[in-house]
Amino acid sequence: MSRRPPKLTSTQIDATAADWVLRREAGLNEREQADYSEWLAQDPQHAAAVARHDEAWSLLDRPRNQGTAHALADALARRTHRRSRLRWSASGLAMALLIIGLFWLRPGSPVGTGAAGTALVLNPTREILPDGSRVELRSGATFSVDYDGAQRRITLRSGEALFQVVKDPQRPFIVTAAGIEVRAVGTAFLVDLGETRVDVIVTEGQVAVNPTRAPTAPLQESAPARTEAARAPTLVDAGRRLVVGLAPDQGTPEPVDISKSELNDRLSWRATRLEFSYTPLAEAIALMNQHSEVKMVIDDPDLATLPVNGLFRADNSETLLRLLEANFDVISSRTGNVLTLRRRRN
Numbered sequence: 001m002s003r004r005p006p007k008l009t010s011t012q013i014d015a016t017a018a019d020w021v022l023r024r025e026a027g028l029n030e031r032e033q034a035d036y037s038e039w040l041a042q043d044p045q046h047a048a049a050v051a052r053h054d055e056a057w058s059l060l061d062r063p064r065n066q067g068t069a070h071a072l073a074d075a076l077a078r079r080t081h082r083r084s085r086l087r088w089s090a091s092g093l094a095m096a097l098l099i100i101g102l103f104w105l106r107p108g109s110p111v112g113t114g115a116a117g118t119a120l121v122l123n124p125t126r127e128i129l130p131d132g133s134r135v136e137l138r139s140g141a142t143f144s145v146d147y148d149g150a151q152r153r154i155t156l157r158s159g160e161a162l163f164q165v166v167k168d169p170q171r172p173f174i175v176t177a178a179g180i181e182v183r184a185v186g187t188a189f190l191v192d193l194g195e196t197r198v199d200v201i202v203t204e205g206q207v208a209v210n211p212t213r214a215p216t217a218p219l220q221e222s223a224p225a226r227t228e229a230a231r232a233p234t235l236v237d238a239g240r241r242l243v244v245g246l247a248p249d250q251g252t253p254e255p256v257d258i259s260k261s262e263l264n265d266r267l268s269w270r271a272t273r274l275e276f277s278y279t280p281l282a283e284a285i286a287l288m289n290q291h292s293e294v295k296m297v298i299d300d301p302d303l304a305t306l307p308v309n310g311l312f313r314a315d316n317s318e319t320l321l322r323l324l325e326a327n328f329d330v331i332s333s334r335t336g337n338v339l340t341l342r343r344r345r346n
Contacts, residue, residue: 010045017049117278117307119287121314124270129154133173134164138269147171160192162203162270180244181210183233190266200242201258201266208233211244211253239263272314281306284320285341292317293337300342303330 008016020036040047125137130147137143141159152168156177165173167186175182177193187205191198200209210233236242240255258266272291276284282304285296291314298304306328312319321339324330329344 008043013043013045013049014052017046017052021050117276117280117283119277119279119283120275121287122273122275122311131168131171132166136162136270156191156193158193160190160269162188162190162267164188164204178246180246181233183208183210187238189236196246198244198246200236200244201263202236202238202240203263203267204238206235206237208235209242209244210234211242211250268313273311274314275311276308278307278309280304281308281324284308288312288314288317288320291315294318294339295337296321296332296339296341298342299340303328303341303343 138160142157144155146153152173154175173184177198180198184207188203190201236255241258242255289295331344332339
């Protein structure tokens with residue numbers, strides 16, 4: 001008879017849930033997924049703790065890490081000693097903030113340094129192609145360019161990219177991802193290359209997607225059928241999405257509408273982000289105020305030195321405010337577009 005695992009305290013459940021969320025966001029293998037599912041089923045409190053952390057990661061524009069869970073877990077172990085130096089509560093929001101502060105570390109433009117901490121401004125990579133078309137790359141995306149007199153061809157090798165194409169009817173613009181071709185003349189569209197699918201979202205104009213992957217072996221008697229399929233691209237209009245599976249037995253995909261809110265969410269990575277690492281709150285707010293219509297002002301000397309760790313959209317001061325209110329007994333008052341922050345006094 002198998003032994004039931006010992007019941008965890010609420011603090012242990014919260015810490016374990018935080019670790020599972022971190023590993024899950026990095027990607028679980030089959031065995032880890034089974035262990036995760038088993039842990040969730042052991043106690044309703046486990047799922048509730050994960051839900052709290054999921055909400056926190058959503059608030060903080062959770063990262064889509066390209067590494068592995070094991071690498072992140074190793075980094076967590078190496079940096080655990082930092083936790084004792086931070087003034088965070090034990091709540092799920094604070095723990096998620098700490099996790100992001102430790103792991104969402106990318107090259108960026110330093111805007112403040114010193115003994116107290118650092119701050120970075122992070123922007124997606126933007127490039128202008130030889131014909132004047134533009135491409136924005138999400139972190140981790142790679143591509144190559146092959147222009148000739150007849151075509152403008154881009155190969156997306158990894159990740160996610162948004163293309164804004166200059167019109168040239170004589171030279172079609174073609175993006176290839178895992179053998180899937182997306183053809184446009186003048187339009188704007190997103191291509192996201194995943195492990196099992198290629199996701200195409202059109203924001204302007206129309207594209208033609210050939211959902212038939214190029215064969216990896218010479219065609220024999222099935223060549224006519226495959227050639228005919230390759231000649232029947234799927235048209236995708238602005239405001240619609242097409243997901244093409246990469247498995248050989250996938251059916252013919254159909255475009256679906258994408259809501260404005262979902263589209264904004266999918267393109268949120270294009271926004272400037274601010275990464276804080278032990279940054280005094282006064283410095284973090286000063287930097288955020290440069291990018292946000294709503295300005296924050298600190299009316300409490302003790303609050304000004306509070307260390308901040310985390311990744312935030314530069315134009316979303318509301319996220320930082322909600323975390324301060326939830327974890328540090330901060331209250332705010334608003335006059336026009338100015339928010340004044342102070343600690344609650346008992």
